[in-house]
Structures are given as structure tokens and as C-alpha cells.
Amino acid sequence: MPSPAIETESLAKEYPHGFLHLKKKTSLEGLTMQxxxxxxxxxxxxxxxxxxxxxxxxxxxxxxTAGSARMLDKPVSDVSMHREIGYLPEQPYFYDYLTAAxxxxxxxxxxxxxxxxxxxxxxxxxxxxxxETAGKIQLRKYSKGMLQRVGLAQAxxxxxxxxxxxxxxxGLDPVGRREVRDIILELKNAGKTILFxxxxxxxxxxxxxxxxxxxxxxxxxxGAPGAIVGMKxxxxxxxxxxxxxxxxxxxxxxxxxxxxxxxxxxxxxxELYEALDELSEAGAKIIAVTQIxxxxxxxxxxxxGKERAQAAAVxxxxx
Amino acid sequence: MSRVxxxxxxxxxxxxxxxxxxxxxxxxxxMMAAAVIxxxxxxxxxxxxxxxxxxxxxxxxxxxxxVFTGVGLVSKEIDKRTLHAVLARPLQRWEFLLGKxxxxxxxxxxxxxxxxxxxxxxxxxxxxxxxxxDSVVLVAVFFILLKLMLVVALAMLFSCFTSPLLxxxxxxxxxxxxxxxxxxxxxxxxxxxxxxxxxxxxxSYILPNFGNYDVMGAAAHGRGIAGRLVIYNTLYxxxxxxxxxxxxxxxxxxxxxx
Amino acid sequence: MKxxxxxxxxxxxxxxxxxxxxxxxxxxxxxxxxxxxxEQDEVLVRSPKLMxxxxxxxSPLAADIYWTRVVQYYGGKRLGQDTNLESLWPLLDLATTxxxxxxxxxxxxxxxxxxxxxxxAGRPDLAVKLLERGLEAxxxxxxxxxxxxxxxxxxxxxxxxxxxxxxxxSKKAGAAPWMKVMAARFLEKGESxxxxxxxxxxxxxxxxxxxxxxxxxxxxxxxxxDDDIEHLNEIAGxxxxxxxxxxxxxxxxxxxxxIDGEPLDPAGYPYAMGTDGKAGISQKSPLxxxxxxxxxxI
Numbered sequence: 001m002p003s004p005a006i007e008t009e010s011l012a013k014e015y016p017h018g019f020l021h022l023k024k025k026t027s028l029e030g031l032t033m034q035x036x037x038x039x040x041x042x043x044x045x046x047x048x049x050x051x052x053x054x055x056x057x058x059x060x061x062x063x064x065t066a067g068s069a070r071m072l073d074k075p076v077s078d079v080s081m082h083r084e085i086g087y088l089p090e091q092p093y094f095y096d097y098l099t100a101a102x103x104x105x106x107x108x109x110x111x112x113x114x115x116x117x118x119x120x121x122x123x124x125x126x127x128x129x130x131x132e133t134a135g136k137i138q139l140r141k142y143s144k145g146m147l148q149r150v151g152l153a154q155a156x157x158x159x160x161x162x163x164x165x166x167x168x169x170x171g172l173d174p175v176g177r178r179e180v181r182d183i184i185l186e187l188k189n190a191g192k193t194i195l196f197x198x199x200x201x202x203x204x205x206x207x208x209x210x211x212x213x214x215x216x217x218x219x220x221x222x223g224a225p226g227a228i229v230g231m232k233x234x235x236x237x238x239x240x241x242x243x244x245x246x247x248x249x250x251x252x253x254x255x256x257x258x259x260x261x262x263x264x265x266x267x268x269x270x271e272l273y274e275a276l277d278e279l280s281e282a283g284a285k286i287i288a289v290t291q292i293x294x295x296x297x298x299x300x301x302x303x304x305g306k307e308r309a310q311a312a313a314v315x316x317x318x319x
Numbered sequence: 320m321s322r323v324x325x326x327x328x329x330x331x332x333x334x335x336x337x338x339x340x341x342x343x344x345x346x347x348x349x350m351m352a353a354a355v356i357x358x359x360x361x362x363x364x365x366x367x368x369x370x371x372x373x374x375x376x377x378x379x380x381x382x383x384x385x386v387f388t389g390v391g392l393v394s395k396e397i398d399k400r401t402l403h404a405v406l407a408r409p410l411q412r413w414e415f416l417l418g419k420x421x422x423x424x425x426x427x428x429x430x431x432x433x434x435x436x437x438x439x440x441x442x443x444x445x446x447x448x449x450x451x452x453d454s455v456v457l458v459a460v461f462f463i464l465l466k467l468m469l470v471v472a473l474a475m476l477f478s479c480f481t482s483p484l485l486x487x488x489x490x491x492x493x494x495x496x497x498x499x500x501x502x503x504x505x506x507x508x509x510x511x512x513x514x515x516x517x518x519x520x521x522x523s524y525i526l527p528n529f530g531n532y533d534v535m536g537a538a539a540h541g542r543g544i545a546g547r548l549v550i551y552n553t554l555y556x557x558x559x560x561x562x563x564x565x566x567x568x569x570x571x572x573x574x575x576x577x
Numbered sequence: 578m579k580x581x582x583x584x585x586x587x588x589x590x591x592x593x594x595x596x597x598x599x600x601x602x603x604x605x606x607x608x609x610x611x612x613x614x615x616e617q618d619e620v621l622v623r624s625p626k627l628m629x630x631x632x633x634x635x636s637p638l639a640a641d642i643y644w645t646r647v648v649q650y651y652g653g654k655r656l657g658q659d660t661n662l663e664s665l666w667p668l669l670d671l672a673t674t675x676x677x678x679x680x681x682x683x684x685x686x687x688x689x690x691x692x693x694x695x696x697x698a699g700r701p702d703l704a705v706k707l708l709e710r711g712l713e714a715x716x717x718x719x720x721x722x723x724x725x726x727x728x729x730x731x732x733x734x735x736x737x738x739x740x741x742x743x744x745x746x747s748k749k750a751g752a753a754p755w756m757k758v759m760a761a762r763f764l765e766k767g768e769s770x771x772x773x774x775x776x777x778x779x780x781x782x783x784x785x786x787x788x789x790x791x792x793x794x795x796x797x798x799x800x801x802x803d804d805d806i807e808h809l810n811e812i813a814g815x816x817x818x819x820x821x822x823x824x825x826x827x828x829x830x831x832x833x834x835x836i837d838g839e840p841l842d843p844a845g846y847p848y849a850m851g852t853d854g855k856a857g858i859s860q861k862s863p864l865x866x867x868x869x870x871x872x873x874x875i
Binding site for chain 1: 321322325329332333336337399400401403404405406407408409410411573575576
């Protein structure tokens with residue numbers, strides 16, 4: 001069985017905190033997880049949960065206080081494996097006195113390409129992220145979205161096996177986000193392994209083979225987006241139209257809400273037929289009946305809610 | 320090694336595009352002009368005064384750049400987070416430090432050379448001809464450059480573990496202390512106990528002795544400088560810089576970045 | 578992380594070796610620099626007036642810096658060796674022009690400008706000039722009268738002027754009582770070894786500067802030696818009267834019972850006596866060399 005692209009074991013990070021640095025703030029606790037080769041893995045969690053901390057620990061920007069991590073079967077401290085890894089930092093910032101082309105050229109030099117090949121790669125990358133016209137403008141004049149694209153370009157210009165993206169969609173308009181999504185899918189089809197962190201759940205649902213949910217510095221769950229939330233149907237939703245003037249009376253009708261030109265009604269699975277009867281008696285025209293599945297968001301909110309409640313309880317108890 | 324040079328090239332490019340540097344060089348050239356004027360006032364010693372003033376200006380400007388830019392080399396990258404994408408390359412942290420150091424030293428070399436050229440031009444204007452003895456000024460300029468190398472190394476060391484402001488203060492402080500090292504060594508104050516005298520003697524050898532590089536008198540009067548001194552000073556500088564940069568590398572390699 | 582720890586330990590072990598190298602290079606550099614006769618360049622700007630103009634309100638500070646240079650290069654163990662005294666006067670001139678109240682400069686200058694070569698610059702005229710400037714700027718400084726008087730007495734042999742300035746100084750507030758006594762001695766007795774000894778005694782007691790103190794101490798020793806030698810020569814004469822010839826060594830004199838025990842010079846070495854019967858300081862004594870450099874023919 002091939003070794004995982006990324007694996008961590010009890011990875012932890014504590015920061016000294018407070019006056020005289022006596023207290024310790026734990027930003028990551030005992031993280032053990034694996035990312036398999038070729039998969040797209042999403043790291044989800046609210047802000048400050050520890051996603052960026054995890055990624056920075058992997059990239060050697062900060063050092064763990066406990067545990068270990070390996071990427072491409074080498075310890076994280078071995079910098080030479082960065083040859084095969086691409087990294088997009090969160091809120092990237094580059095030397096603003098350089099142009100995009102110069103920045104990419106600078107980074108490309110570390111990978112030992114010949115002059116011609118370097119130039120060709122830089123051209124290709126600029127085109128890929130949609131910056132070919134802005135290539136000669138100094139970065140100090142770039143918008144956030146444009147900087148994000150430069151960041152993405154420098155992460156993949158050396159054709160790495162493993163790509164790690166910290167909040168790749170931040171600062172992008174819907175068009176930009178779509179483009180990034182397409183690039184990620186393209187990378188996946190080329191057989192690359194991708195790890196990215198985000199707090200935008202819909203992106204994770206669409207792109208990821210698996211997700212890991214981090215909250216409060218701990219890994220809460222790992223699995224396919226669907227599996228995590230369970231395949232259980234939570235209820236049924238009925239879309240119907242009703243003639244003007246009809247009374248909204250009845251066990252179910254009363255709970256219906258207006259939606260577009262008609263109405264929307266949620267009922268439990270077992271009450272479906274009862275509701276349908278009531279609606280047909282009222283003369284409603286049924287447009288659609290669909291299953292309601294729990295979204296990642298629901299799972300997420302519940303998880304975070306539990307977490308916050310716990311934290312609040314701890315605070316109240318005063319320890 | 321090529322990775323180190325890549326970082327060095329980029330650092331050099333940054334310094335060149337940073338327009339502050341041009342202002343400083345312009346200021347130095349202005350000083351040269353002033354020196355020519357002052358030279359006219361005190362008769363017979365125009366050359367002496369001009370060389371002294373010129374070398375002082377080159378030294379002072381160079382020091383300002385070395386300290387302020389030297390401290391910024393590392394702290395700016397950490398603050399602005401430009402460092403993250405660079406460290407994602409197959410690049411060791413010490414290679415990064417060495418590259419930054421080399422880049423700034425290259426910048427200082429170019430700067431110093433430009434100002435020295437200005438000085439020689441001014442000398443030509445005043446003396447109407449240059450003699451072989453004037454080549455001593457070149458040695459003095461070279462010594463200034465050595466001095467600046469050491470200051471940059473120290474600035475980088477301090478910026479690796481303190482705030483930029485403190486790093487500037489420490490570097491400046493060590494420079495001033497280093498000027499008086501030789502005085503420290505021959506301290507004649509006898510109300511110090513022998514232990515204290517020993518202590519000061521030891522400190523005087525550990526502190527970098529910036530007085531070594533002062534040959535302004537010889538340069539101003541056109542007296543030769545022993546080749547051995549040039550060799551020893553160069554070796555001293557290289558060795559001391561190596562020690563300082565090694566320490567900085569160790570500290571930087573274990574530092575959590577933002 | 579392990580790599581980091583190993584590197585740190587390696588560095589810790591290499592640092593002492595590195596600094597040892599630095600140490601050795603520094604010694605070599607110091608040798609080269611000393612050979613460069615840097616002293617001459619301390620007086621880069623030779624015009625005191627120009628310096629005063631340039632340094633403006635920082636003149637006293639500049640004066641201190643020049644003064645420090647003087648102390649560094651002429652103080653302590655530098656004395657009596659082959660030092661370049663060319664710049665002593667310009668440095669002192671500069672220092673006292675920039676800060677006319679820099680008393681130590683006047684006192685130091687008085688001694689080392691006036692003393693004959695190679696100990697001093699051999700320029701008592703410059704010493705007088707310096708001290709007169711000092712007295713003008715610091716009328717209350719009776720110590721400068723003392724120093725001026727000493728120059729007149731010891732070097733210029735002008736006992737009248739010596740006495741006069743001592744007298745003026747004795748009238749100033751806080752002047753030591755012996756100023757008047759010395760004034761009287763100078764004016765009455767003129768040249769005498771006893772007076773000179775009193776003079777040097779006072780200088781020794783009143784100086785806080787080590788080099789000046791040392792200078793006075795050696796002068797006192799030489800004066801005592803002169804006394805002793807005069808005494809020994811007298812005794813040699815007695816020997817000649819008794820035995821019809823001059824003694825050939827101190828031992829003969831001791832054996833003849835004319836003195837008890839071996840006489841030692843102030844440095845603790847026995848006196849020598851040549852075959853011609855003339856006593857002198859032994860070549861083994863440090864005073865031997867000093868009597869030429871400190872030449873005090875009284």
C-alpha cells in the first residue's frame with residue numbers, strides 16, 4: 001500500500017501566552033490524520049480553529065511542540081521535498097516592487113530550470129490564472145484578487161505532486177472562485193494531491209473527496225462530505241401553488257411559507273401523505289416534492305454550536 | 320549556492336528599486352561638493368580635509384544603510400509575510416539569510432564605489448592630478464566596506480530575535496562600543512580591581528574592534544598601509560561575520576514565523 | 578527539529594574556537610596598526626580656531642576627546658619609551674583652546690612639554706605659554722602657579738620668576754601654606770637640592786594622575802641618590818686621607834669601618850664605586866638608566 005501523501009501523528013502546537021509568557025495557549029492538539037495520494041482533501045473549520053496552524057506546521061513555517069508530520073514520505077523538516085510541493089499562503093503578499101512575471105521568475109529559479117524553460121513556464125502560468133495582460137505591472141498595484149491568482153500561480157508553476165492551499169478562494173469574486181475551482185479540478189485530474197483549507201462549505205462539498213473538520217484545535221471528524229453528515233433524509237419539502245384568497249388553515253398549511261410564486265412546506269417523512277391530502281383538499285397544485293438532506297453546514301453548525309456551548313459552560317464554571 | 324545567489328540577486332534588486340537609497344547617495348555627493356568648498360578655506364590642507372570629510376561621509380552614509388536596511392532584511396520579510404512563499408521553496412533558512420546578507424553587501428559595495436568615485440573626482444578637481452599615494456584612499460574605502468559587512472551581519476543577528484527598533488539600537492550600540500575597544504584594552508584606571516581589568520580585557524577581545532578599520536589619517540596624508548594589515552583585517556572581518564551569521568542562522572532556523 | 582538542535586550544539590562548540598581565531602587576528606592587527614604611527618593623525622585639523630568654530634557648543638566635548646587622546650598615547654606605560662612627541666603640543670593647544678578650563682591638560686602639559694628629551698618634548702617655552710594661558714582662563718587655579726614655578730625653577734633656572742609666580746599663587750584662595758614657604762626659598766636660596774626635593778614632594782602628594790606621580794617619585798629618588806653619592810664621595814675622601822689613596826670599591830670603605838653596612842640606593846640596589854674612587858649608581862639599578870633620561874643636574 002503506497003504511503004500517504006501527508007500524514008501527521010499527534011501533531012500539536014502550543015504558544016506561550018499572557019504576562020511573562022507563563023500560560024500556554026493550545027492552538028492545535030493531538031492531530032492525527034492522513035491524506036492519500038491523488039485525493040482532494042478539505043480542511044474545514046471556523047476561523048481560528050487551527051487550520052492555518054496545521055498547514056504552517058506542515059510547511060515548516062512554525063515548529064510543532066509535540067508529535068510529528070510527514071509529507072511524501074519524508075519528515076516535514078526536510079526542505080528538499082519542497083521541490084514536489086506547492087504552497088499558497090493565506091492572504092499572500094509578495095514583493096510589491098516586482099511585477100508578476102518577475103515574482104514568478106524569482107520563484108522558478110529555485111527549481112533549477114534553464115532560462116528558456118523558466119520563461120515559458122512563467123508565461124504559461126500567467127495565462128492559466130488569467131494574468132497575462134497584467135504580467136508587467138508592479139504588484140503594488142494589484143487588487144487582492146489578482147494577488148491571490150499570483151499566489152496560485154507560484155504554487156503550481158513547478159508542477160508539484162502535492163499542492164497545499166490555505167484559503168484559496170478568499171478575496172475572489174464568484175468568477176474568480178469558479179476559475180480556481182476549475183484549476184483545482186484540473187490538478188486533480190492530472191493526478192495531483194490537493195489539501196486546502198476553507199470555511200466556505202459549499203466549495204468543500206463540491207470539490208473534496210474527503211474533508212477533515214477542525215474546531216477548537218481538535219480534529220472532529222474525517223470522511224467524505226456525504227458520509228460525515230450521514231445519508232439520512234431529514235424530511236420532505238413540498239412546493240405548491242394555491243389560488244388567491246384561499247385560507248391558510250390546517251395543520252400543515254399554517255406552517256407553509258411563501259416562496260417565489262408559490263409556497264414551500266417542510267414536513268417529516270412519515271407525515272408526507274397526510275400533508276399531501278390536506279393540500280389537495282385545499283385545492284393546491286403540487287409542483288414538486290423533494291428530499292431534504294442535511295448539508296455540511298448543518299453538521300458544521302451543530303458541531304460548532306456544541307463546541308461553543310461547551311466553551312461557554314467552561315467559562316461560566318470559572319476555570 | 321545558486322539558491323543563495325538567487326536570494327542575493329533579488330535583495331540587490333529590491334535595494335536598487337528602493338528609492339531611499341538614491342537620496343542617500345545624492346546626499347553623499349553633496350557632501351563631496353561641500354568638502355571642496357571647505358578645502359578652499361583652510362589653506363595647504365585642502366586635500367587632507369577633503370579626504371577626511373569624504374571618507375567620513377562615505378562611512379556615515381554606509382553605516383546608516385547597513386544598520387537600517389540590515390535590520391529590515393529579515394524583519395520586513397517576517398512582518399509582511401513575503402517570507403512564507405519563499406520558504407515553501409526547496410531552500411534552507413540559512414541559505415535565505417546568507418543570500419540576504421550577500422545581496423545587501425553587494426548593494427553597499429556598489430554604493431560605496433559610487434561615492435568613492437565621487438571623492439576621487441573631487442580630488443582631481445582640487446589637485447588637478449592624482450598621484451600613486453592617493454591609492455591609499457582606495458584602501459581606506461575598502462576598509463569602510465569591510466566595516467559595513469560586519470555591521471550588516473550584526474544587524475541581521477539582532478533582528479532575528481528582537482524587534483526592529485531594539486535591533487537598530489543594539490547594532491548601533493555595539494558599533495559605538497566597538498570604536499572604543501582599544502581604549503578599553505589599555506584602560507589605565509587603577510581603582511579597578513584586577514578582576515575587573517581582566518573582565519574588560521576579555522570583553523575587549525570579544526567585541527568587534529571597529530577601530531581596526533580606521534586609517535583615515537594615513538589616507539589623508541597619503542601614507543602607505545601595510546599589505547599585511549589589509550589581509551588581517553579582511554580575515555578578521557570574514558571570520559567574525561561567519562560567526563555572527565552562523566549564530567543568526569541557528570536562531571532563525573528555530574524561530575516560529577507569524 | 579532535531580537538525581536544529583544539533584546545529585545549535587555544534588555552533589556552541591565552535592564559537593570559542595572562532596573567537597580564539599578572532600583574538601589572534603586582532604593581535605596581529607594591533608601590531609600592524611601600532612607600527613603605523615597613528616599618533617600624528619590625532620591632530621587632523623591643526624587650526625584650533627577652526628576647530629572651535631566647527632564644534633561650536635560642543636567644544637568642551639571635543640576638548641575632552643583630544644585630551645583622551647593625549648592620555649591614551651602619552652600616559653601610563655608609554656612614558657620613557659620611544660614615543661612621538663611631535664603632536665603633544667598641538668593636541669594640548671587644541672584641547673585647551675576648545676576648553677580653556679581643562680585644568681588637567683595644563684598640568685600634564687607643563688610636565689611633559691618642559692622636560693628634556695627623550696622623556697619630554699624639551700620645550701619649556703611652550704610649557705610656559707600653555708600655563709600662562711591656563712592662568713589667564715583660570716585665575717583661581719593656584720596649582721598652575723605651582724606648575725609654572727616648577728618649570729622656571731627646574732628647566733629655565735629662572736629662580737626669580739619661579740619665586741614670583743609661587744608668591745602670586747600663594748595669595749589665591751585655597752592655596753597650600755607651603756606655597757609661600759617655597760616662594761621664599763626660591764627667592765632666597767636659589768638653586769638647591771633640598772628645595773627641589775620639597776618641590777617634587779609636593780608634586781607627588783598633589784597629583785592624582787599616575788604618570789605625574791611616577792615622574793615625581795623617580796625625581797625624588799634621583800635627588801636622594803645624588804645626596805647619597807655626595808655623601809659617599811665625602812667618605813671616599815676620608816678614606817683617601819687615612820689610607821693615602823682613593824678606595825677601589827664600596828667594600829673597602831665598609832671594611833675600613835667608615836660606614837656600617839652596605840648603602841642601598843632608593844631603588845634598593847647597592848651603590849657602585851669605580852676604581853677611581855667615584856661613587857655612582859649601580860648599573861643593575863633601574864635608577865641607572867633613569868638618571869640619564871631624567872637628567873637632573875643639581
